Amino acid sequence: xxxxxxxxxxxxxxxxxxxxxxxxxxxxxxxxxxxxxxxxxxxxxxxxxxxxxxxxxxxxxxxxxxxxxxxxxxxxx
Numbered sequence: 001x002x003x004x005x006x007x008x009x010x011x012x013x014x015x016x017x018x019x020x021x022x023x024x025x026x027x028x029x030x031x032x033x034x035x036x037x038x039x040x041x042x043x044x045x046x047x048x049x050x051x052x053x054x055x056x057x058x059x060x061x062x063x064x065x066x067x068x069x070x071x072x073x074x075x076x077x
Contacts, residue, residue, distance in 0.1 A: 032060070
């Protein structure tokens, strides 16, 4: 139900998420919020590209949900 989905998302606020998008990039950051269009906002985020071993700090970002291939909770507080 929508209420259960809301409760789940609320319970994961500030946890570290690993988001993979369609072009293969991976973003690892703290889940800050989600808007009505299902765009995810991550803070303190690092971006990783497929052929580059080191990440790049991108800070506060918005990821459109339509680009998301996979969303995983990376760590639990």
